[in-house]
Amino acid sequence: AQSVSQHNHHVILSEAASLELGCNYSYGGTVNLFWYVQYPGQHLQLLLKYFSGDPLVKGIKGFEAEFIKSKFSFNLRKPSVQWSDTAEYFCAVNVVTGGGNKLTFGTGTQLKVEL
């Protein structure tokens, strides 16, 4: 069964700092990869997704992620964070073949951006 690891559980940054959140998955086949964000008091919403093609994907609000197949990684980046980026970030994987549609989530990373 696939699993997803997010190594940073809590991250605190100052505004304008750069962000990189790690995500690794454990399945060797074809996967779709997602980053979801949950702002305080709100529901999970999609930041970005990778299905195929260019391994560098751009999402909403200036976020991007790079799929590195050889490292089984899909790290999330943002060059300059804002206070409004304070939220919890979840990496998720969906196995394309024989895995159904279910998403397997990482444990989440709580990001706090200080002014």
Added chain:
Amino acid sequence: EPEVTQTPSHQVTQMGQEVILRCVPISNHLYFYWYRQILGQKVEFLVSFYNNEISEKSEIFDDQFSVERPDGSNFTLKIRSTKLEDSAMYFCASGVGSSYNEQFFGPGTRLTVL
């Protein structure tokens, strides 16, 4: 913009009671899901539903759980006899199609079992 909605936002129940969590998926979506998140743990898949039947379920989704789409709009999760360990945030999600499509999540129902 269409959204997935869930009711209630918070449900408190006694151990052994039945609860029904309700979801209204986005109207043109065909795939429906329930996930849960126990406090401090990861979001876990429970069940997926397509074409009026369960298409996949996890080990968590035992005989105490059932899902139903009683009409054209609602999608419900029933827990027959709640246990303390069922306390969690339950998320409903819906999607247009297969694994290549995004799943849209509702705001969640916080279930507290006393």
